[in-house]
Amino acid sequence: MSATLGRVLRVSLTTLGGLIFVSVLVYATLSALKPASEVLAVPLSWLPSTFEWSNFALPFTETPFARYYLNSVVVGVSVTVLNVVTCTAAGYSFSKFGYRGRNAVFVIILATLMVPVEIIYVPLYALVFQLGWVNSFAGLIIPAGTSAFGIFLMRQSIDSVPDELLEAARLDGAGELRTLVSIVAPVVRAPIAALALFIFMTNWDSHLWPLLVGADDAHRTLPVGLAAMQANNLGSAGVPMMMAAALLALLPTLLLFLSLQRRFVEGVTMTAGMR
Amino acid sequence: MAILSNRTSERSAEVDPADPGRRGRRRRRGIGLSRDVIGALLAVPAVVLFAAFAVYPMLRVFYLSVFDYNLTSDPEFVGLANFAFLATDSRFHEALGQTGFYVLGTYGPALILALVLAQALHTKTRGMGLVRLLYFVPVAMSWVAVSVIWRVVLHPDGLLNQALSIDVNWLTSSSTARWGLVIMSVWKEMGFFLILFLAGLQAISPDLHEAASLDGAGSFRRFWHLTLPLLRPVTAVCAVMAVIRGFQAFSPQVVLTGGSFETEVINLFVYKTAFENARMGRASAVAVLMFGALLLLTLIQLRAFRRRDR
Numbered sequence: 019m020s021a022t023l024g025r026v027l028r029v030s031l032t033t034l035g036g037l038i039f040v041s042v043l044v045y046a047t048l049s050a051l052k053p054a055s056e057v058l059a060v061p062l063s064w065l066p067s068t069f070e071w072s073n074f075a076l077p078f079t080e081t082p083f084a085r086y087y088l089n090s091v092v093v094g095v096s097v098t099v100l101n102v103v104t105c106t107a108a109g110y111s112f113s114k115f116g117y118r119g120r121n122a123v124f125v126i127i128l129a130t131l132m133v134p135v136e137i138i139y140v141p142l143y144a145l146v147f148q149l150g151w152v153n154s155f156a157g158l159i160i161p162a163g164t165s166a167f168g169i170f171l172m173r174q175s176i177d178s179v180p181d182e183l184l185e186a187a188r189l190d191g192a193g194e195l196r197t198l199v200s201i202v203a204p205v206v207r208a209p210i211a212a213l214a215l216f217i218f219m220t221n222w223d224s225h226l227w228p229l230l231v232g233a234d235d236a237h238r239t240l241p242v243g244l245a246a247m248q249a250n251n252l253g254s255a256g257v258p259m260m261m262a263a264a265l266l267a268l269l270p271t272l273l274l275f276l277s278l279q280r281r282f283v284e285g286v287t288m289t290a291g292m293r
Numbered sequence: 294m295a296i297l298s299n300r301t302s303e304r305s306a307e308v309d310p311a312d313p314g315r316r317g318r319r320r321r322r323g324i325g326l327s328r329d330v331i332g333a334l335l336a337v338p339a340v341v342l343f344a345a346f347a348v349y350p351m352l353r354v355f356y357l358s359v360f361d362y363n364l365t366s367d368p369e370f371v372g373l374a375n376f377a378f379l380a381t382d383s384r385f386h387e388a389l390g391q392t393g394f395y396v397l398g399t400y401g402p403a404l405i406l407a408l409v410l411a412q413a414l415h416t417k418t419r420g421m422g423l424v425r426l427l428y429f430v431p432v433a434m435s436w437v438a439v440s441v442i443w444r445v446v447l448h449p450d451g452l453l454n455q456a457l458s459i460d461v462n463w464l465t466s467s468s469t470a471r472w473g474l475v476i477m478s479v480w481k482e483m484g485f486f487l488i489l490f491l492a493g494l495q496a497i498s499p500d501l502h503e504a505a506s507l508d509g510a511g512s513f514r515r516f517w518h519l520t521l522p523l524l525r526p527v528t529a530v531c532a533v534m535a536v537i538r539g540f541q542a543f544s545p546q547v548v549l550t551g552g553s554f555e556t557e558v559i560n561l562f563v564y565k566t567a568f569e570n571a572r573m574g575r576a577s578a579v580a581v582l583m584f585g586a587l588l589l590l591t592l593i594q595l596r597a598f599r600r601r602d603r
Contacts, residue, residue, distance in 0.1 A: 025416075025418060028413050028416070028418075029418060029420070029421070029424070031413065032410065032413050032414055032421075032424050033424050033427075035410070035428075036424045036425075036427030036428055037427065039427050039428055039430070039431070039480065040427050040430060041452070042442065042443075042446055042452065042480065043430065043442075045445075045446065045452045046442045046445070046446075049445060057445070058445070058448055058450040058451065059450070060450050060455065061455065062452065062455040062456075103338070104338045104339040104342060105339060107335040107336065107338060107339065108335065108336040108338070108339035108340065110332075110335055111332050111333065111334075111335040111336035112336060114332065115328065115329050115331075115332025115333065115335075116329055116332075117329040117330070117332060117333040120333070120336075123336070123340060126348065127343060130347055130348070130351065132537070132587070132588070132591060133351065133584065133587070134537055134540060134541045134587070135347075136540075136541055136543070136560055136563070136580075137351075137354065137580045137583055137584050137587075138347065138350035138351050138353075138354055138580070139350075139563075139567075139580075140350075140354060140357065140563070140567045140573050140576045140577050140580060141349075141350040141351075141353035141354050141357055141577065142346060142350040143567070143568075144353075144357075144362075144364055144573060145345070145346070145349070145350060145353075147364060160342070160346070161342075161345075161346040162346075163338075163342045163346075164338070164339040164342040164343055166343070166347070169339055169343075193331075194328065194331045194332065194335065195331075195335075198335070219433065222435055223435040223436055223437075225435075225436065225437055225543060225544040225547075226543045226544075226560070226564065230568065240435070240437070240438075241435060241436070241437035241438075241544065244437045244438060244441055244548075245437055245544070245547060245548050248440075248441050248444065248548055249551065254448075257445055260441055260444075260445075261441075261442065261445065263441070264438040264439075264441040264442050265438075265442075267435060267437070267438040268433075268434040268435055268438040268439070271433050271434065271435065272430070272433050272434060274433070275429075275430075275432075275433035276426075276433075279426070279429075282433070283488055283492070286432075286485065286488045286489065287488065287489060287492045
């Protein structure tokens with residue numbers, strides 16, 4: 019009896035807390051749909067008097083929002099593809115071959131895992147500046163083209179691929195690249211998916227680096243563009259547009275997360291597990 | 294360390310010479326590429342990117358910390374002057390204080406809340422998956438978008454004030470802005486640690502709890518004497534990640550308070566020193582100090598959590 023009561027209490031309390039958590043998002047969504055005069059009304063009215071769906075067009079008509087969005091997609095997808103390719107190849111290399119120096123290189127890569135990338139931004143910027151990559155997609159994409167986490171994750175995953183499988187492929191005359199693409203990659207597709215999801219979401223959130231190397235209008239990604247839009251629209255007249263822009267900006271990662279929850283949770287626990 | 298074990302696979306010379314792949318192998322040997330060479334080549338793209346954009350800058354940050362450097366002229370050696378400057382710079386000390394406040398204020402409550410909620414949500418009750426999702430959602434959102442939304446939530450006539458029937462001007466003074474930041478960040482980050490704690494709880498065998506139950510241990514005793522000690526490795530990881538994530542904070546401060554001095558954390562201080570005042574050497578010196586501090590904090594945390602294992 020008391021166990022049932024405890025369960026009911028537990029479910030209701032956690033549900034209530036969860037609803038309070040998402041109320042912020044509901045509030046943001048409804049604010050995006052209100053006429054500007056109603057967004058900060060006292061007392062608070064949750065529902066708009068009229069649903070202004072056209073507010074969602076404002077970021078596109080009033081600011082270069084579409085440009086920022088496209089930039090973010092291009093950078094996010096490129097960085098993700100690059101990471102999947104470089105990390106899978108490196109993971110295969112570190113896992114299944116016995117050349118000299120392999121472990122030393124791997125240990126150096128592992129050792130950098132604890133260091134937040136912000137710490138190296140000054141010399142990294144100086145390097146990218148010297149390469150002439152400031153305000154270019156190269157500067158946004160190439161330095162983020164591989165990750166210690168990804169290399170570690172792929173090596174761990176490929177370790178579990180049986181050597182017999184690889185030998186069989188070689189006996190059939192497949193080269194190493196061919197073995198990697200058509201035998202190894204399909205076996206470790208789940209970790210690859212977790213890696214891709216994790217890299218994309220992290221990159222989508224990236225703000226400081228794109229602010230340094232892509233601050234001009236043509237190369238601004240969403241975080242940089244949104245922050246600039248915010249700074250230009252601090253009055254309440256801009257609130258519906260900014261809410262709409264923020265919601266549109268978080269939509270891709272939110273949808274990815276909702277459809278690939280399990281992979282995402284794996285990604286988080288694996289990032290933590292290797293520290 | 295198991296991950297570093299040498300798992301050398303067979304070399305081609307050890308393969309049965311009668312195998313049908315022999316012709317192909319001989320051809321490869323003909324152009325001088327043995328299997329291991331090809332294997333090593335596969336790591337080249339990652340290693341080159343890594344060396345250029347991670348290892349080199351990491352070494353360079355130590356080098357630059359003893360120079361005066363503004364990006365366009367040659368670095369000028371100044372010894373420990375950058376560090377001496379930081380030792381007496383009140384703005385830097387203020388930034389340290391803000392960072393400390395932000396890390397403790399955000400991640401202390403976030404970790405405790407996550408641990409308690411993980412207990413409540415670790416059950417097979419139907420529908421709990423959906424409830425968990427409510428808490429996870431902020432984790433999947435970008436910091437800047439979240440901050441844009443919270444500017445409105447923290448507005449004097451925004452959701453927070455009206456929901457609590459209070460009248461606080463959150464973002465206009467340092468005494469309230471830092472709390473506004475903390476409230477938002479707990480909301481954003483709690484779910485991340487909840488994921489880790491839930492994963493940790495799932496790894497604990499239910500038999501242990503059953504046995505403790507039969508021995509007459511109540512739910513609080515089981516939590517304190519069983520769950521908590523078994524979760525210690527997860528807690529250690531969470532604590533380390535909390536400190537690192539807290540030190541990384543940049544976007545919320547920039548968007549919520551416009552990067553004003555009110556909430557200037559270390560990362561903002563470095564950003565302004567390096568890129569607004571062109572003091573690359575001085576900013577590198579801060580990075581070196583951060584590097585040392587993080588390393589020390591991580592070691593202390595790992596040690597503290599390990600010692601009680603014995």
